[in-house]
Amino acid sequence: MTSTATAPPSSDARPDGPSTSPTPRQPKRIAFGHRLTKWDLKLSPYLYISPFFILFIVIGLFPIAYTAVISFMDWDLVRNTGTFIGFDQYVYVLGQPKFWIALRNTFSIFLLSSVPQLLLAIFIAAMLDQNIRAKTFWRMGVLLPYVMAPVAVALIFSNMFGDKYGLVNTLLGNVGIPPVPWHSDAFASHIAIATMVNFRWTGYNTLILLAAMQAIPRDYYEAAAIDGAGKFRQFTAITVPSLRPTLIFVIITSTIGGLQIFDEPRMYDQYGTGGADSQWLTITLYLYDIGWGQWNFGRAAALAWILFLIILAIGVINLLVTQRVVRDEGRRDAGTRREQRRAAASARRSLAARTEATAEPEPGPAPTDTTIDTPEVPR
Amino acid sequence: MTVLNPPPLAIAEENIPNAPKRRRATVVRGSRPGWFVYSALAIVLGSAIFPFYWSFLIGSGDASTIRDPNMSWLPGGNFLANAASVINDPAVNFWRALWNSIYSSTLIALSVVFFSTLAGWAFAKLRFRGGRWLLVFVVATMAVPTQLGVVPLYILFADLGWTGNIGAIIIPALTSAFGVFWMTQYLQQAVPDELIEAARVDGASSFRTFLTVGLPAARPAAAMLGLFTFVSAWNNFFWPFIVLDRNDPTLPVALSLLQSNYFVDYSIVLAGVLLSTVPLLLLFAFAGKQLVSGIMQGAVKG
Numbered sequence: 001m002t003s004t005a006t007a008p009p010s011s012d013a014r015p016d017g018p019s020t021s022p023t024p025r026q027p028k029r030i031a032f033g034h035r036l037t038k039w040d041l042k043l044s045p046y047l048y049i050s051p052f053f054i055l056f057i058v059i060g061l062f063p064i065a066y067t068a069v070i071s072f073m074d075w076d077l078v079r080n081t082g083t084f085i086g087f088d089q090y091v092y093v094l095g096q097p098k099f100w101i102a103l104r105n106t107f108s109i110f111l112l113s114s115v116p117q118l119l120l121a122i123f124i125a126a127m128l129d130q131n132i133r134a135k136t137f138w139r140m141g142v143l144l145p146y147v148m149a150p151v152a153v154a155l156i157f158s159n160m161f162g163d164k165y166g167l168v169n170t171l172l173g174n175v176g177i178p179p180v181p182w183h184s185d186a187f188a189s190h191i192a193i194a195t196m197v198n199f200r201w202t203g204y205n206t207l208i209l210l211a212a213m214q215a216i217p218r219d220y221y222e223a224a225a226i227d228g229a230g231k232f233r234q235f236t237a238i239t240v241p242s243l244r245p246t247l248i249f250v251i252i253t254s255t256i257g258g259l260q261i262f263d264e265p266r267m268y269d270q271y272g273t274g275g276a277d278s279q280w281l282t283i284t285l286y287l288y289d290i291g292w293g294q295w296n297f298g299r300a301a302a303l304a305w306i307l308f309l310i311i312l313a314i315g316v317i318n319l320l321v322t323q324r325v326v327r328d329e330g331r332r333d334a335g336t337r338r339e340q341r342r343a344a345a346s347a348r349r350s351l352a353a354r355t356e357a358t359a360e361p362e363p364g365p366a367p368t369d370t371t372i373d374t375p376e377v378p379r
Numbered sequence: 380m381t382v383l384n385p386p387p388l389a390i391a392e393e394n395i396p397n398a399p400k401r402r403r404a405t406v407v408r409g410s411r412p413g414w415f416v417y418s419a420l421a422i423v424l425g426s427a428i429f430p431f432y433w434s435f436l437i438g439s440g441d442a443s444t445i446r447d448p449n450m451s452w453l454p455g456g457n458f459l460a461n462a463a464s465v466i467n468d469p470a471v472n473f474w475r476a477l478w479n480s481i482y483s484s485t486l487i488a489l490s491v492v493f494f495s496t497l498a499g500w501a502f503a504k505l506r507f508r509g510g511r512w513l514l515v516f517v518v519a520t521m522a523v524p525t526q527l528g529v530v531p532l533y534i535l536f537a538d539l540g541w542t543g544n545i546g547a548i549i550i551p552a553l554t555s556a557f558g559v560f561w562m563t564q565y566l567q568q569a570v571p572d573e574l575i576e577a578a579r580v581d582g583a584s585s586f587r588t589f590l591t592v593g594l595p596a597a598r599p600a601a602a603m604l605g606l607f608t609f610v611s612a613w614n615n616f617f618w619p620f621i622v623l624d625r626n627d628p629t630l631p632v633a634l635s636l637l638q639s640n641y642f643v644d645y646s647i648v649l650a651g652v653l654l655s656t657v658p659l660l661l662l663f664a665f666a667g668k669q670l671v672s673g674i675m676q677g678a679v680k681g
Contacts, residue, residue, distance in 0.1 A: 063528030
């Protein structure tokens with residue numbers, strides 16, 4: 001209604017006199033408004049995402065690049081500048097036996113925490129996936145450890161895993177097992193630290209896997225049950241294969257987090273230096289020690305880059321393995337195979353049409369061609 | 380024909396009380412699991428709760444409790460006294476740490492939610508050049524470890540004289556790549572494009588469309604993002620430990636100081652642990668359901 005009320009003057013003005021001044025003015029106004037909304041539409045998306053990118057450039061991208069610069073320097077804390085020394089810091093860090101011990105410890109703790117955690121999470125998720133009573137209660141119970149700070153978890157568990165008066169050794173003693181040196185033995189300390197990680201993260205990953213399990217159509221299980229498959233067979237033949245994509249996601253995220261582990265080993269004893277013989281020194285703990293214990297920023301920066309490259313390498317390996325696993329599943333190829341079949345069929349159809357070029361009806365041979373040849377095309 | 384046919388069918392199905400197809404489905408789904416499932420879950424629940432109980436057990440005793448071979452499994456009566464000595468420990472600065480944790484985590488959560496919703500809205504619903512690549516870039520930044528930027532950040536904040544200032548842990552956390560990704564995923568399916576078109580036809584500016592269409596639709600996902608951001612900001616340790624002063628800490632940093640004494644009295648340490656966990660336990664009691672469904676929804680989409 002309003003548009004018809006405002007429109008008449010301009011439509012009236014046009015037929016009357018094309019050379020009068022009011023006519024060009026009004027289209028101009030409309031054009032200005034148009035331009036404004038056009039700019040609004042064009043620019044505002046960039047405006048909306050800019051806070052993230054500005055902050056990322058300032059506290060993400062710039063520090064990453066600057067870490068690289070510092071890692072080639074002998075950094076002077078007092079003057080706040082450095083002198084360029086090339087790859088010396090990298091050579092130094094890689095030449096330290098402590099670095100290799102830290103690398104070993106990091107991977108050992110990572111494996112000890114991720115593998116049992118994943119198996120446990122699958123098992124618990126399978127339990128939660130049953131038609132149990134009080135679902136929300138059990139799910140919340142499983143997630144409870146997640147809200148406890150890693151520092152707090154570490155303090156509790158380092159107490160339970162005490163060498164002398166720890167709860168774990170007391171319980172072992174009751175069963176007749178000699179006390180385990182949870183702190184002085186490297187492998188034992190890795191188990192203790194991995195237990196902290198498992199305590200905090202198993203429930204979280206359980207819920208992720210549970211969500212994936214619930215996305216599996218229940219008809220699959222009904223069909224399997226009718227075919228005579230037991231619970232275990234259903235689990236291995238239906239549940240586990242369907243979980244693959246989610247498992248890969250969980251593995252990748254826990255790899256990125258696991259290789260950066262700091263809080264738990266830092267709090268495992270009162271000194272926080274990774275043990276007298278670096279039994280549980282991790283890479284990040286070592287980085288902290290070099291940076292803020294020895295105050296050598298050049299070396300700390302070099303170590304940071306080495307850690308990043310390790311994570312990147314593991315990520316690429318993960319990705320390659322992932323792709324292979326997904327391909328094994330056959331889902332991703334289903335589409336391309338169909339496309340291949342279609343392409344092959346249409347090519348054959350046109351070829352047949354050209355060579356024969358007779359009055360033979362086309363719809364007849366074309367389908368038989370495709371059905372006969374499909375098994376051969378993909379292979 | 381097509382309009383008339385379905386209703387009678389539906390009515391017919393509902394009228395038959397024991398439609399065989401439906402009944403079998405409920406029987407298969409309705410079978411309650413046996414004792415094995417419940418006992419397994421009870422063990423899991425027990426081990427989730429046990430460390431909390433253990434710290435209460437030790438935290439309510441005294442310094443000698445841990446060394447007592449005939450230790451009782453019932454808590455002692457010293458918890459309040461131990462908690463008081465944590466609070467009054469001048470090295471720990473408990474109230475200061477509590478306030479810092481509440482203040483910084485709240486601010487970080489609010490900021491992350493707002494900026495993530497804004498960016499997620501742009502990525503999910505607005506078409507612009509380079510949008511897809513920028514989103515890929517955002518996701519890729521999630522793989523960058525904190526450690527990689529820590530040294531220059533420290534130098535930067537030291538230059539500005541901000542080390543020891545609580546702002547030094549807030550500012551780097553004001554936005555989050557995970558948050559942007561999360562909101563993008565959610566808004567993509569939560570808002571139909573027709574709604575945005577309608578708002579635009581009505582003459583709403585881009586920002587007004589965001590405020591009136593985007594924000595209300597984003598509310599459930601924003602609440603979950605806020606919760607997760609709050610929890611992880613509250614528990615964050617590495618960067619606060621580096622940059623904060625020992626006399627102006629957050630709770631995890633203060634906790635770490637409890638153990639750094641020459642003589643460690645575990646009854647006080649574990650009382651402090653429990654004390655510092657109380658705020659998050661309260662949060663869990665009120666919002667645990669949302670945390671659970673947040674994880675499960677994120678899993679389906681991610």
